[in-house]
Amino acid sequence: MGVAKKVVDVRSCVAEWRRNGLRIAVVPTMGGLHAGHVSLVRAAQVVADRVIVTIFLNPTQFGAHEDLGMYPAERNRDLALLEAEGVDLVFMPTREDIYPPGFATRVVMDDLTDLMCGALRPGHFDGVTQVVTKLFNIVGADVAVFGEKDWQQLQIVRKLVADLNMPVEILGCPTVREPDGLALSTRNGYLSGDARDVARALYRSLSLVAEEIANGVPTELACAQAEDGLRGAGFDSVDYLECRDGETLRLAMAPFKGARVFGAAVLGETRLIDNVAVPV
Ligand code: AMP
Numbered sequence: 001m002g003v004a005k006k007v008v009d010v011r012s013c014v015a016e017w018r019r020n021g022l023r024i025a026v027v028p029t030m031g032g033l034h035a036g037h038v039s040l041v042r043a044a045q046v047v048a049d050r051v052i053v054t055i056f057l058n059p060t061q062f063g064a065h066e067d068l069g070m071y072p073a074e075r076n077r078d079l080a081l082l083e084a085e086g087v088d089l090v091f092m093p094t095r096e097d098i099y100p101p102g103f104a105t106r107v108v109m110d111d112l113t114d115l116m117c118g119a120l121r122p123g124h125f126d127g128v129t130q131v132v133t134k135l136f137n138i139v140g141a142d143v144a145v146f147g148e149k150d151w152q153q154l155q156i157v158r159k160l161v162a163d164l165n166m167p168v169e170i171l172g173c174p175t176v177r178e179p180d181g182l183a184l185s186t187r188n189g190y191l192s193g194d195a196r197d198v199a200r201a202l203y204r205s206l207s208l209v210a211e212e213i214a215n216g217v218p219t220e221l222a223c224a225q226a227e228d229g230l231r232g233a234g235f236d237s238v239d240y241l242e243c244r245d246g247e248t249l250r251l252a253m254a255p256f257k258g259a260r261v262f263g264a265a266v267l268g269e270t271r272l273i274d275n276v277a278v279p280v
Pocket of ligand 1: 028029030031035036037039040145146147148149150173174175176177183184185186
């Protein structure tokens, strides 16, 4: 497995693969890798000849009071895991490689970025669109693989690529979960034993709401009851719990085809998000 730290190194490796007519996939990550990331790598290996994983803890998508400083950064563990999966190249730039002194360009999207996590984390998706644009330009992959766990991010990346005519295909992959339904997340590592027990309520609540909506229960009622349920189960607060169209992210209406239930809730210092399809 190659490990490139510099933009020129990843570019020359990709250029060589291109000369040989190979199809290239990229899996962008922030490190702290788990089985969810591995599922993206495996999906990438199915659709491409060569797989690049990027590991970059992007500071511009973290708010001033968020967890950038404590985010797991065990790079040797991440690299061993990727090597075992047969990844071809890891791109692991420094902050200065991505944002050198004098860097001044932002990539700002309207609309999809203003709701749900965008409303709660101002500037977060500006950081995402900025870094994804840079990574796509650096790597020049044919296909990029993202997780459905971060559904809003996935839709934003799809729109970014469409709006700016980026020559890359976006592949979304299903959320990998613990046996009790909790979506795997690097941030689950922050959860203490008791909090870990509480955390499972998020997926259960979203699934229940999705079923209720499919069975005709009014969305506001189903969502409000589930919010109360999450607080009752031990969550400190609920940022949002809403049923929205999976593509436009507008509030969903009957017949709820393509609708999803989205939730974000806070447990101590940890903010968890998840989403499930309405089964209609
Ligand atoms: P992150 O390193 O958290 O920025 O995530 C990198 C990629 O992994 C994103 O496309 C995420 O949506 C995806 N991802 C994170 N958790 C999961 C999961 N449990 N199942 C599938 N994909 C995931």
